[in-house]
Amino acid sequence: MKLLEERIRQDGVVIGDDILKVDRFLNHQMDPMLFKAMAEEWKRLFAKDNVNKILTIEASGIGIACIVGLVFGCPVVFAKKSKTRNTPEDCYMATVRSFTRGIISDVTVSKNYLGPSDRVLIIDDFLATGEAAEGLMNLVNQAGAHLCGIGIAIEKAFQPGGKKLRAAGVKVESLARVGTMSEHEGISFID
Amino acid sequence: MKLLEERIRQDGVVIGDDILKVDRFLNHQMDPMLFKAMAEEWKRLFAKDNVNKILTIEASGIGIACIVGLVFGCPVVFAKKSKTRNTPEDCYMATVRSFTRGIISDVTVSKNYLGPSDRVLIIDDFLATGEAAEGLMNLVNQAGAHLCGIGIAIEKAFQPGGKKLRAAGVKVESLARVGTMSEHEGISFID
Numbered sequence: 001m002k003l004l005e006e007r008i009r010q011d012g013v014v015i016g017d018d019i020l021k022v023d024r025f026l027n028h029q030m031d032p033m034l035f036k037a038m039a040e041e042w043k044r045l046f047a048k049d050n051v052n053k054i055l056t057i058e059a060s061g062i063g064i065a066c067i068v069g070l071v072f073g074c075p076v077v078f079a080k081k082s083k084t085r086n087t088p089e090d091c092y093m094a095t096v097r098s099f100t101r102g103i104i105s106d107v108t109v110s111k112n113y114l115g116p117s118d119r120v121l122i123i124d125d126f127l128a129t130g131e132a133a134e135g136l137m138n139l140v141n142q143a144g145a146h147l148c149g150i151g152i153a154i155e156k157a158f159q160p161g162g163k164k165l166r167a168a169g170v171k172v173e174s175l176a177r178v179g180t181m182s183e184h185e186g187i188s189f190i191d
Numbered sequence: 192m193k194l195l196e197e198r199i200r201q202d203g204v205v206i207g208d209d210i211l212k213v214d215r216f217l218n219h220q221m222d223p224m225l226f227k228a229m230a231e232e233w234k235r236l237f238a239k240d241n242v243n244k245i246l247t248i249e250a251s252g253i254g255i256a257c258i259v260g261l262v263f264g265c266p267v268v269f270a271k272k273s274k275t276r277n278t279p280e281d282c283y284m285a286t287v288r289s290f291t292r293g294i295i296s297d298v299t300v301s302k303n304y305l306g307p308s309d310r311v312l313i314i315d316d317f318l319a320t321g322e323a324a325e326g327l328m329n330l331v332n333q334a335g336a337h338l339c340g341i342g343i344a345i346e347k348a349f350q351p352g353g354k355k356l357r358a359a360g361v362k363v364e365s366l367a368r369v370g371t372m373s374e375h376e377g378i379s380f381i382d
Contacts, residue, residue: 059271067258067261110220
């Protein structure tokens with residue numbers, strides 16, 4: 001998606017060889033008009049999948065997912081990373097390692113909000129090693145829901161997540177796929 | 192706002208005297224169409240304030256705030272509760288106690304995304320003791336930004352936050368104000 005690639009070139013910052021900071025428009029400050037354009041692109045790409053639920057993971061996926069839900073006209077559920085005093089007791093749980101934070105979290109979704117009648121589109125900001133996506137797919141499987149596919153804003157295509165998921169037959173639609181990036185030579189995208 | 196009050200009556204669950212679970216539509220599963228109606232109401236209430244930035248706090252404020260940003264046509268910033276490896280070093284920080292979790296967090300906003308040219312509308316899902324709102328106001332003050340006001344989905348009006356903020360001259364617009372609630376007698380709203 002050219003609009004997103006241009007925005008990454010303009011406002012993204014590469015640190016070292018593996019960190020792409022996009023906190024100017026994606027995951028700290030957020031541009032909801034950009035998110036709407038992205039959501040409309042996913043709506044086109046998943047037009048025939050009868051998506052009726054969006055699933056994401058807190059925190060930075062929530063903003064994008066909520067606007068995707070608005071465009072698809074369906075509810076959005078976010079998997080929670082830690083338990084609050086009023087977390088439902090009946091929830092699905094999966095373990096996810098965060099690439100950015102370098103920590104392992106248990107993520108949970110209430111059994112009330114994911115079930116066999118759901119046709120799920122998973123939405124997240126980044127795809128790198130694929131562990132967050134696999135954790136969310138695990139929750140979808142536990143719920144007996146149908147996975148329509150995964151919509152990713154930025155895929156680090158030089159990392160194994162996207163290849164692994166596609167090899168497993170999952171429909172993964174990444175709106176920007178970074179082929180190479182470095183602090184000195186910038187970013188190249190692949191189709 | 193009648194639409195939100197009706198939704199709380201329909202889908203909210205009161206536990207004891209102080210917990211109102213709205214995870215069916217607000218802070219676990221989210222209804223983005225409801226959020227759009229709420230955003231349009233805040234747009235009406237803050238029409239003359241020239242808001243150019245939305246500020247919220249992770250995680251459950253992000254979805255609502257993002258749709259508010261879409262309706263206002265401006266960027267959204269969420270204060271982060273913990274540091275990731277790629278957190279900006281130059282950030283404003285404030286301390287917030289979470290009513291729900293019973294824990295104290297440092298929340299941060301990058302100095303790049305909040306500054307003197309910003310006219311800020313703070314958005315959050317709940318107002319109870321007011322400590323999250325005060326933490327966000329503290330960040331706005333540190334940035335030298337202008338606070339237009341605070342938009343709250345659900346105010347627990349029997350707790351002191353709203354009164355305290357209004358007494359300090361802050362424009363607080365809560366779309367549903369719970370006057371009383373209990374597990375057995377349900378919820379009453381006040382205007």
